[in-house]
Amino acid sequence: PAAERRQPPQPAPPQQQQPPPQQQSAGSSFFSSLSNAVKQTAASAGLVDASAAVSAAVGRKFKLLLVIDEPHTDWAKAFRGKKVHGEYDIKVEQAEFSEINLIAHADGNYAVDIQVIRNGTKVVRSFRPDFVLVRQHSYSMAENEDFRTLVIGLQYAGVPSVNSLESIYNFCDKPWVFAQLVSVYKTLGPEKFPLIEQTFYPNHKEMVG
Numbered sequence: 001p002a003a004e005r006r007q008p009p010q011p012a013p014p015q016q017q018q019p020p021p022q023q024q025s026a027g028s029s030f031f032s033s034l035s036n037a038v039k040q041t042a043a044s045a046g047l048v049d050a051s052a053a054v055s056a057a058v059g060r061k062f063k064l065l066l067v068i069d070e071p072h073t074d075w076a077k078a079f080r081g082k083k084v085h086g087e088y089d090i091k092v093e094q095a096e097f098s099e100i101n102l103i104a105h106a107d108g109n110y111a112v113d114i115q116v117i118r119n120g121t122k123v124v125r126s127f128r129p130d131f132v133l134v135r136q137h138s139y140s141m142a143e144n145e146d147f148r149t150l151v152i153g154l155q156y157a158g159v160p161s162v163n164s165l166e167s168i169y170n171f172c173d174k175p176w177v178f179a180q181l182v183s184v185y186k187t188l189g190p191e192k193f194p195l196i197e198q199t200f201y202p203n204h205k206e207m208v209g
Contacts, residue, residue: 062089064127066112066159069135070096093127097136097147102154110157132161139172148172175200 063084067075076092083089095114104110113126132154138147148169155165171177178198185195201207 061087062091063130064091064093066127066129066132067092067094067135068097068100068132069094073135075133093125093129097138097150098144100147100150102150102157104153104157108158110153110159129159132159132165134161134163134165134168138168 065075065079069075071094075094079090079092093112093114095116099114099116100112101114102110102112110128111126112129113124115122115124117123134151138151139145151165151169151172154161155169159165161168170180178195178200181193181195185193187193
C-alpha cells in the first residue's frame with residue numbers, strides 16, 4: 001500500500017483584534033467639561049435649564065449689552081450691525097433704573113431682571129449682561145430716585161461699565177465730586193485750575209445760622 005502522505009498541520013486562523021474603544025480627544029474632553037460646568041453653574045443659579053445652558057455656551061456668538069437709559073433713545077438701533085472684535089454681534093437690553101433688579105453672589109454668579117412696558121405689554125426678562133452702559137442718573141433727592149444699590153450690585157457682580165461704576169457712584173454726590181476738584185485746585189493752583197467759589201455746609205441749619 002502506498003504510504004499515506006501527511007498534511008502538515010494548518011496554522012490557526014489569526015484572531016481578529018477588536019478595535020480599542022474610541023477615546024475622546026483632549027479638545028472634545030475639554031469642551032465637554034466646559035459644557036458641564038456651564039450647565040451646573042446656570043442651573044444652580046436658576047437662570048436657565050440644562051439644555052439651554054449648553055447651547056448658550058457652545059453656540060453663543062453675541063455679547064449682551066445692558067443700557068440703562070430712558071426710552072427716548074433706541075440703543076438697539078444704534079448698535080445694530082456693530083460687532084465686538086469683528087466677531088461677536090451686540091445684543092442690547094434697555095431699561096431704566098426703576099425697571100431693573102439684580103442679584104449677585106460672591107462666587108461670580110449674577111442675574112439682572114427687568115420688567116418693562118413695551119407697546120402696552122409687560123415684558124419680563126432675566127439675563128447676564130457682558131457690559132453695561134449707564135446713561136441715566138442713578139441718584140436724585142426726589143422720592144424713589146435713589147438707585148445707588150443697583151450700581152453697587154453691578155460692581156459686586158464685576159460687570160464692566162462705561163463710565164466706570166466707581167465714577168458713576170462717586171458722581172451721586174456733587175459735593176464729593178467737587179472735593180476731588182478742590183484737591184486738583186490745591187495741587188495746580190488757581191491760575192491753571194480755576195474753580196467757582198463754593199462753601200460746603202453739612203446741613204441747612206449751618207447754612208442759615
